[in-house]
Amino acid sequence: MGAAVLLKQFESILGGPLDWQSRSEPERAPTGVAEIDSATGGLPRGCLTEIVGAASSGRTSLLLSLLAAATVRQEACALVDAEDAFSPHSAADAGVQLERLLWVRCGHSAEHALKAADLLIQGGGFGLVVMDLGDTAPHTAKRISLASWFRLRRAVEHTPTILVSLARQSNAKTCASLVIECGRHATTWSGARSVSRLLRGFEVRAQSTQRRKQCSPVFTATAI
Numbered sequence: 001m002g003a004a005v006l007l008k009q010f011e012s013i014l015g016g017p018l019d020w021q022s023r024s025e026p027e028r029a030p031t032g033v034a035e036i037d038s039a040t041g042g043l044p045r046g047c048l049t050e051i052v053g054a055a056s057s058g059r060t061s062l063l064l065s066l067l068a069a070a071t072v073r074q075e076a077c078a079l080v081d082a083e084d085a086f087s088p089h090s091a092a093d094a095g096v097q098l099e100r101l102l103w104v105r106c107g108h109s110a111e112h113a114l115k116a117a118d119l120l121i122q123g124g125g126f127g128l129v130v131m132d133l134g135d136t137a138p139h140t141a142k143r144i145s146l147a148s149w150f151r152l153r154r155a156v157e158h159t160p161t162i163l164v165s166l167a168r169q170s171n172a173k174t175c176a177s178l179v180i181e182c183g184r185h186a187t188t189w190s191g192a193r194s195v196s197r198l199l200r201g202f203e204v205r206a207q208s209t210q211r212r213k214q215c216s217p218v219f220t221a222t223a224i
Helices: 003-014 036-041 059-072 087-095 110-124 146-157
Strands: 048-051 077-081 102-105 128-132 161-169 178-190 198-208 219-222
Touching: 036 178, 036 198, 048 059, 048 102, 048 146, 059 077, 059 087, 059 128, 059 178, 077 161, 102 110, 102 219, 110 146, 146 161
Parallel strands: 048 161, 048 178, 077 102, 077 128, 128 161
Antiparallel strands: 178 198, 198 219
């Protein structure tokens, strides 16, 4: 019996076309940064998103914007902090409602962070779960197996949770539905080159590597 005949029989039993590969477009939530939302449409729920970039690339500013936007929507959030780098005071200044945020400190262990993120997703109830590996050494983060990332992706599927991994470079590879790269674009100094100069500020840009659509500058950090 040919494959086409079998397919027609299954479709007649199910009462419609058999399309097991189709998947509806996930709901997306705003990041709180208009330029990022314009380039990506927001972060997809039920999916893994990676935010990557070096230190001072704007990745932490984007993280705080995500947390602020989610807590303003009155969603419960969880931050899995691998290297104890989170600053509650800075978060509060950025508009994060700390009473809606669960801060999980992992004692400088990427393995503990991975397990904690998995448990939080499996437990449910969170609109946003972030695993912060931004201060984890790249060689340590890369030791997380692709199978572990696949497990996280499968765990968050069919849930309303946004799962975000923050790191210096992409680690989840094809398990990530969206990757946002942050990088410093321009630095502003005052004073003559021959003497001590003062850092006045710097500008960073973010780019979605899925759509290859670069955003306009989204953050400006200014020294005071």
